[in-house]
Amino acid sequence: MAQITLLQARLDDAEQLTSMMKKTFDEEALHWLGTVDSHIVDYNIQPPGYDSVYTTRYMIEELTYYKIMLEEQLVGGVILTITGKRFGRIDRIFIDPAYQGQGVGSEVIRLVEKAYPSVTTWDLETSPRQKGNLHFYEKMGFERTFETEDEVCYIKRIRNGMAVSENAFESCNLEDATFYQANLANSAFSNSTLAGAHFSNINLRGAKFQNINFRSTLLADLNLSGSRVKHVDMSGVEFKDTTIEDAPVSFERCELMGTRFTNCKMVDVEINACDISGMKIDGVSVEELLEVYRMEIKKKV
Known part of the structure; x- marks a missing residue:
């Protein structure tokens, strides 16, 4: 088999990767949903922003994005979120349909695990409709942890003999815990429930929040100078x-x-270049104002 390698994606790869991702996921939709424009909403088969160059750029900048190379040929991509030293998530993996069924995906999983030897827990999810994915991930050692009619969640634990940090908390019940004058610098939270949590007088400089449900959250009295909000x-x-x-x-x-x-x-x-339908300034229709402006311009020509 030809050599497969992972190369860090760059911003100038965004268009090519987006085109390949769209081709791959549209092919999945056609196979499992019957059409690319199905009324069935399945975000594992057609993930949000999978056809957007801007989303790809965001992922290249903020997540860990690798190009999958078969010799010198780009054949796909894999997107990861690494949390701390021990936890990793495979956000997306896509391989050009022309190169599927040739062992590329299996080798990519092995290369990802090899690239992050300290990660002992990997998780991901896929659609229960994608029967091929279910077989593939289970063949690669992933075990089902949660399943609905829309999603199957997997986890893979790797026993590598490395010492476990005494500050690593996994599968713990810390409900109602209180931390006061605690140093949690460089801590990482993943796959955790913080519903109802209260953060007060906290320094979150340089912190990252990704893939978070902040519904009905109160954010008040904050200094967000220099912060970036993307794809929210x-x-x-x-x-x-x-x-x-x-x-x-x-x-x-x-x-x-x-x-x-x-x-x-x-x-x-x-x-x-914006849709300003119904837009008003002090009760005056902007569309009507622009129409009057254009008429005046025509009179002067």
């Missing part, structure tokens, strides 16, 4: 004294230079 669904979010689809977002008493809204300072803000 903020439908119905409200910002006061301090961006969005479906439910409306409210902005009040904010200094948002370079943006726009109510009682806000918006010097030099621009709106370009």
Whole structure:
């Protein structure tokens, strides 16, 4: 078999990787759902943003993204999230349909495990509709931990003989625990429940939050200077004294230079190539204003 290697993806690989990912997952949808545009929503068969170059760029920048190379040929990609030293997650793996069934996927799993010898627990999920995936992951040593009609979760534990850190907590019940004046610098939380947790007077400088459910969360009195918010669904979010689809977002008493809204300072803000249907400024239709403006321009020509 030709040599398979993993190379770190770069931003200039985004378009090629996106095209290959779309081709792969669309082929899966066609096979398991009967059509690419099925009414069945299965995010394991067609993951969010799988056809978006911007999502690929985000993943290259913020996650661990490898190109799968067969000799000099790009044949797929694998995206990982490494939490601490002992826990890893295979977020996505895709292989060009033309190269499937040739042992590429099995070798990629082995190469990933070899690249992170300290990781003793790997997890992932797939669709129960993808019967081939179920067989593949179980052949590679993954065990089912949770299953619904929409998703099958897997975990693989590796016994490598390495010493386990005394600060590693796994499968622990820390409900109602209190940490006061605790040093948790560089700690990692993965596959954990923090529902109802209360964080106060905390230094989270340089922290990373990814794949988190923050529904109905209160974020108040925060310094987020220099922070980045990427690929976040903020439908119905409200910002006061301090961006969005479906439910409306409210902005009040904010200094948002370079943006726009109510009682806000918006010097030099621009709106370009946007759908402004129904948009109003002080009750006046922006569409009507633009129409009047265009008519005046025509008169001058």
